[in-house]
Amino acid sequence: MVSLSKASSILFAASSISSHVANAHLMPKDFDAAEFAVRLKKFRADAKIKEAKNKANGKVRLTQGKASDAKSAGATAPASADASRIGNPEPGGTTPETFLDGHEFIPPQEEDSRGPCPFINCMANHGFINRSGQDVPAFILAELATTLFDLPPTMFLPVVNMAIFAGQVIVAENGETTLDIERLWSRPGEERDASQVFPNPLRVLTEEMLAIPESEGFEPSNEETFTNFRYTVDEDLLQKLLARSTDGVLTIRDHQEHLKDRIRDSIETDIFFNFSEESMAVAANQYLFPVMLMGDQLDDFSFLSTDTIETFWRQFRFPEGFAPRSVRFGAAFDVTAFNEARQAWQTANIENAEEVFEEAKGEMKEEKDEEESESGTPPSADLAIM
Secondary structure, X not given: OOOHHHHHHHHHHHHOOOOOHHHOOOOOOOOXXXXXXXXXXXXXXXXXXXXXXXXXXXXXXXXXXXXXXXXXXXXXXXXXXXXXXXXXXXOOOOOOOOOXXXXXXXXXXXXXXXOOOHXXXXXXXXXXXXXXXXXXEOOHHHHHHHHHHXXXXXXXXXXXXXXXXXXXXXEOOOOOEEEOHHHHHOOOOOOOOOOXXXXXXXXXXXXXXXXXXXXXXXXXXXXXXXXXXXXOOOHHHHHHHHOOOEOOEEXXXXXXXXXHHHHHHHHHHOOOOOXXXXXXXXXHHHOOHHHHHHOOXXXXXXXXXXXXXXXXXXXXXXXXXXXXXXXXXXXXXXXXXXXXXXXXXXXXXXXXXXXXXXXXXXXXXXXXXXXXXXXXXXXXXXXXXX
């Protein structure tokens, strides 16, 4: 590990990206959409030039297969690692037909690491980062936001910053920052209550669960039952989301309604429910990203096929022929309008979450006060829900 002085320097540099971790999932206030549009256009153009030069020189680019090639592209892995499992953040080509070449979907092996973010899991399953999900260069995740999704890296650098402060990222002697993506389950961090399809982790501690005899699975120090519960997609939650489908598609509005129901249900049934300001910002993006980022329409970012959503959550897999819109449509794609839509929907999700959260708390308090009034006990103070 690094010395205190070096670690402090690294953390200070990271913290300068954002004034406070509470803003980690919001677009930086100084974000220049026009400048990003220019940089994205140049980024894609440079990739085409590089691809053309390689073809002219008879070079066949290996997305995976040589540790030295992957390392030069920003990946790290132990010397003993299987070279075919070392991640490479560069796409397979510059067209929709070739973008995922060499990045074919491969399910994780038993010992692989996966976390709460479905898109990072997809990156691992498609080899954009180490397929093991381990020893992943932390800041490559922010770069992949642009490569894969046409999103500015500045939006995700503070998220990496938050992971560093949360102790989820390993800072080596030379200053390199890596993480095992399973560590993102740790709190505080990326994983939050009211996830789309993952259960609130402490719901495992219901009265019924606590009444289970130790001999049936809750022996002292037995963490497997708990981790299996929180790391596994909740089938009931997934089915509730899919049931909102109309004509074979799910929309941003469907996901917004799903978020509202998740908040209401969590307040009503989860005595440990925690939903802070930062949690609202996290949820505001999480509930729109699957539809926005995997769609294949030029200027309508509001819907996606239900089958694609289901496969995404069950397998953490990009749809067949996936490519970001700037690759699929080139100059016809308006990335500024894309990011403006994302910002508008995030703002709407935060407002909806705040409103439903306060309404549900108020309703629950009224019910509790009525019960106490009928029983002759003094009215309760405000609910102790964060």
